[in-house]
Amino acid sequence: MSQSNPRAYNFNAGPSALPLEVLEKAQQELVNFQGSGMSIMEMSHRGAIFEAVHNEAISRLRKLYAIPDNYEVLFLQGGASLQFTMIPMNFLQVGKKASYIMTGVWSEKAYKEAKLFGEPVQIASTKENKYRNVPSLEELDVYSDDAYVHITSNNTIYGTQWSEFPDTGEVPLIADMSSDIMSKPVDVSKFAMVYAGAQKNLGPSGVTVVIIRKDFLAMANKDIPTILKYTTHAESNSLYNTPPTFGIYMLGEVLKWMEDQGGLTEIAKQNEEKAKLIYDVIDNSHGFYTGHASKGSRSLMNITFRVADEELEKQFLSEAKDAGFVGLNGHRSVGGCRASTYNSVPYDTCKALSDFMIAFQTKHQ
Structure with missing residues (x-):
């Protein structure tokens, strides 16, 4: 969150973000x-x-x-x-x-x-x-x-x-x-x-x-x-x-x-762009972040990943929470991290997470 955007960066897996205009x-x-x-x-x-x-x-x-x-x-x-x-x-x-x-x-x-x-x-x-x-x-x-x-x-x-x-x-x-x-x-x-x-x-x-x-x-x-x-x-x-x-x-x-938004063709394009922001950070992190899913089966809706080690992962989730990110904990059965980028999650929210992940790696690598 920021002063200009009082709403949380909502990555909840469900119930999940709804369009602000609809609310x-x-x-x-x-x-x-x-x-x-x-x-x-x-x-x-x-x-x-x-x-x-x-x-x-x-x-x-x-x-x-x-x-x-x-x-x-x-x-x-x-x-x-x-x-x-x-x-x-x-x-x-x-x-x-x-x-x-x-x-x-x-x-x-x-x-x-x-x-x-x-x-x-x-x-x-x-x-x-x-x-x-x-x-x-x-x-x-x-x-x-x-x-x-x-x-x-x-x-x-x-x-x-x-x-x-x-x-x-x-x-x-x-x-x-x-x-x-x-x-x-x-x-x-x-x-x-x-x-x-x-x-x-x-x-x-x-x-x-x-x-x-x-x-x-x-x-x-x-x-x-x-x-x-x-x-x-x-x-x-x-x-x-x-x-x-x-x-x-x-x-x-x-x-x-x-x-x-322009119908499902435009929605699909937006979803690809949002997911790419986060997957690119994972792929370019040289192992600091590791994705769970094989590249050929990656979801555009739920991006699952781990941080370099367990203590850093806890710190990542704690600092992310303090920065206004919600719902980044992985499912209780598997742990790790998960960003759910459903239709209503804005591009700017995904960009904010991408920037946060890069900054966290730079600080802790």
Whole structure:
């Protein structure tokens, strides 16, 4: 932080930074939304005002992400963690297997939940390499009778990301995109289903976006609890039960902000420039900083690294905190440092970290 910029340099992994313009607009509209005399949080989710907000958010998401008409867009709750359960509950039929590609903790959690409902199999894993990379496409062996193949597109803890997605042919491909959804253009038609918690690139915590192909949806198991059926939410426009109204409103405002940035092509360019600022410092530090992820698998969303030795690393994190940097500690399971540079993290925030890292190395080398 500085006197001219009282906001923290926010690198939190999630919930994460939101655009200042969106926060300021929400502040202005918080008490009296569209002249209603109520906050968006106080009004009925079945009333005309919220329904318009809800539908506009879906429309903007469809347009920005170029989602084909044969896909449903759902706003659910429970985060990606509930999706780990709902997916096998809905789509892992008796006598079928589901293939999971293991690239980190979140794919491990998804696989664990699938074991409660049937026979998931691990068709590839980079665990032996401490999840420093994602598997090469040549390593994958997809079986034609699989119920689905599941991947995690970006791995927040280890800082790895798929740059190219596997082609699973007729087997439905499902992607957990919680930490890189809408960070770049993606051909949604390659997937039977994409899902993501909103709290990294799309808004505050509490909303989970599900994009699901209609013919895949039609294959879902029937004999499961009503609220855990995707068809329930598709048939009711995600209004079967009370949705997280404020979160959906905020998601819609973040999508407007993305449009104002120039859409996903421009967002992707900005994300590449931001990440390069930090990766260049790591690569040019002659070992003072070392990245965790292999170069070919590096994430543009989560930059994971270590400092030369343990004591210096503690000092780095302490001095960074004093300088106004927030969220630079690595995940508790692996330690180290992590800078999460999601869509809403400004270029100037990444430049400030780059400058701080260079100055710290110069002082302590």
